[in-house]
Amino acid sequence: MHRSRFGRAGRSCPRPGPPVRPSHRRSGSRFDPTRTGADRRGSVRAGILRPCSETVAPAVSAPRRRRPDRGGGRHLQASGAALARKGLGGDRGGAALPARKSLRAIIAGLLGVGVLSSAPSKGTAEAPRHLPLSAVVRVTRGRTNEPTELPDDPELPALGVIRERGLAGSIPSLGLGGAHVKLRLCGYTPGARATFGARASRRRFAVKVYAKDPEPEAKLYEALAAAGLASDSGARVPRLLAWERDLRVLVIGWLDGxxxxxxxxxxxxxxxxxxxxxxxxxxxxxxxxxxxxxxxxxxxxxxxxxxxxxxxxxxxxxxxxxxxxxxxxxxxxxxxxxxxxxxxxxxxxxxxxxxxxxxxxxxxxxxxxxxxxxxxxxxxxxxxxxxxxxxxxxxxxxxxxxxxxxxxxxxxxxxxxxxxxxxxxxxxxxxxxxxxxxxxxxxxxxxxxxxxxxxxxxxxxxxxxx
The missing domain is CATH 3.90.1200.10 (Aminoglycoside phosphotransferase (APH), C-terminal lobe)
Structure with a gap:
């Protein structure tokens, strides 16, 4: 006969089967100094929740655990170490997308040079990595109100002059007088050029120091100004404020945009x-x-x-x-x-x-x-x-x-x-x-x-x- 789900007082009857109890620690001492750290960690993992019986949670077979699809269904996510060995990234919400592999295949199809890969082929030694060329060095921009140390570059002699005399003494045609000047290094290519943003009282301008003669650029600014492109409206370029031929320095107006x-x-x-x-x-x-x-x-x-x-x-x-x-x-x-x-x-x-x-x-x-x-x-x-x-x-x-x-x-x-x-x-x-x-x-x-x-x-x- 079919038995009611409820007992005499309307309470749910327990289902048949072995009870599953969480265990927080093994019996005995809570700390054993003779055991290694790995042994203790394993014991903790094993003791927090013991394996359930087969009728409660059927085991997932090893082949299913190794399946690559990691999203949806009951497939278990591959371990991080396994993903790293396979070179797969991806998030936890769906299947891994081998974007880099697809990109290599696209380039190979376009150029016919084979699969692009940094990894060595099987049976060959790993190719040595090359450091990037350092022909251009970018300097992090500082805050506007922070003075920046001038680079020590013998190919840019104007830097030494500005360091000794200050900007007002080095370029008297600017008419800075005794105004306090704040310089900010905006760009620097060693042995070639350096660009500074400068503030003096309410004036703002750019100082460009060169290793080579900047005469062509200076004359370009003059020609563009003659063509009406150094105005205060419409399409425009910076206005030439000063040109020190001996120091190879240009000072131009600042376009704030x-x-x-x-x-x-x-x-x-x-x-x-x-x-x-x-x-x-x-x-x-x-x-x-x-x-x-x-x-x-x-x-x-x-x-x-x-x-x-x-x-x-x-x-x-x-x-x-x-x-x-x-x-x-x-x-x-x-x-x-x-x-x-x-x-x-x-x-x-x-x-x-x-x-x-x-x-x-x-x-x-x-x-x-x-x-x-x-x-x-x-x-x-x-x-x-x-x-x-x-x-x-x-x-x-x-x-x-x-x-x-x-x-x-x-x-x-x-x-x-x-x-x-x-x-x-x-x-x-x-x-x-x-x-x-x-x-x-x-x-x-x-x-x-x-x-x-x-x-x-x-x-x-x-x-x-x-």
Whole structure:
């Protein structure tokens, strides 16, 4: 007969089966000094909750424990050590995504150089790791109100003079008098140049110290001022305040604005793309300004240096970059009329000034195709979307707005070529500063390969692959 679930007083009857009791410690002394730490830890783990009977919790077989899927169902998550041995990352909420492996496969398919991997093949000794090149040293920016020690660099003699005489005594044409000057080191390339932000009373300006004669840059600022680009509104560049030929020092006005790379990270990607497009259209209307040639052929002469430095960080990635360089040599674009180009129009060099763009850091200027500046800008925007996942959508909007606002003034194939070359340059810079950043380097070289391949196809369009 069927028995009621409840007893005489309506209480639940216990189910048949052995009782399961938690045990907090073994009998005997709570601490035994003769036992090792590992033994004691094992005892604690075993004593906290003893295994339940088979009828309560059926055991999971060993093959099921080894299954790779870690999310959903009753499959147990693989241990951290096992994941590390397999080279898999991932979170606890779902199946592991071998993103790096997929990226290597994409690059290999594009370039035909085999699977890109830093790990040695079986049966071979591990390849020695190479330290990043230290040709460029970045100095952390200090706070605005913190004085910074001047670097001790014999190639920059002006630093020693400023250290001894002070800025007012070194550059009397500034008319600083007895004003207290605060310097902040903004950028430093040993043996080449140093840039300082300076405050003196209510004045703010930039001091640029060079190893080589900065006369071409000084004359550029004078020419741009004559063209109306040193005003207080619209598209503009810094105004030249002082030029000390003997010290090789330029002092220029300070443009106070938000750089385009920060606009993208702040959710204003469309504005970043618009500002760069406004500047390029404005540059096309400028009168002829003399400068060194910086066309595609000049860029191609620098590519082998970038490829060599990439290969020092990772040989397989270097082989992929070499294949991109070969493709760039085969598809060198024909360039028409040349105009003023910035030469290094990174997103951080384009500022939001409220009523128009400001463009700074002109030491690499020259005459060349406008696609060179466009390609450099888009390459740095793409890198921001790659390395800052939350900004990927804004980076795409910046690119979309930029291309829409420059319709009709850019040649598609030339733009793809210069974007590919600029991506190699960006990859080299990232790996030179930190050769552990191989994943971003692979992605940058992969995108460069895609663009280099399409730059020779007149039917191709060149949206970014994200």
């Amino acid at each position: 938000t750089p385009a790379n920060l606009l993208v990270k702040q959710g204003r990607g469309a504005r970043a793309g618009e500002l760069a497009a406004i500047w390029l259209r404005h540059a096309l209307s400028l009168p002829v300004i003399s400068g060194p040639p910086v066309g595609a052929a000049d860029v191609l002469r620098r590519v082998p240096q970038w490829v060599g430095r990439i290969g020092k960080s990772d040989r397989a990635l270097g082989a992929a970059a070499a294949a991109v360089a070969e493709r760039l040599a085969q598809t060198l674009p024909r360039e028409g009329a040349s105009g003023l180009v910035h030469g290094s129009l990174y997103a951080r060099h384009v500022l939001e000034l409220g009523d128009g763009p400001g463009v700074i850091d002109w030491q690499r200027f020259g005459r060349g195709p406008i696609e060179l500046d466009a390609g450099v800008f888009l390459a740095t925007i793409w890198r921001i979307g790659l390395e800052h996942g939350r900004a990927a959508g804004e980076a795409a909007r910046a690119e979309e707005t930029f291309l829409a606002e420059t319709t009709g003034i850019l040649d598609g194939r030339a733009l793809a070529w210069h974007r590919a070359a600029a991506l190699l340059r960006v990859a080299e810079k990232r790996l030179r500063r930190d050769d552990n950043r191989l994943s971003p380097g692979r992605a940058l070289v992969c995108e460069a390969a895609r663009l280099a391949e399409s730059s020779g196809d007149h039917r191709a369009k060149f949206p970014s692959s994200r």
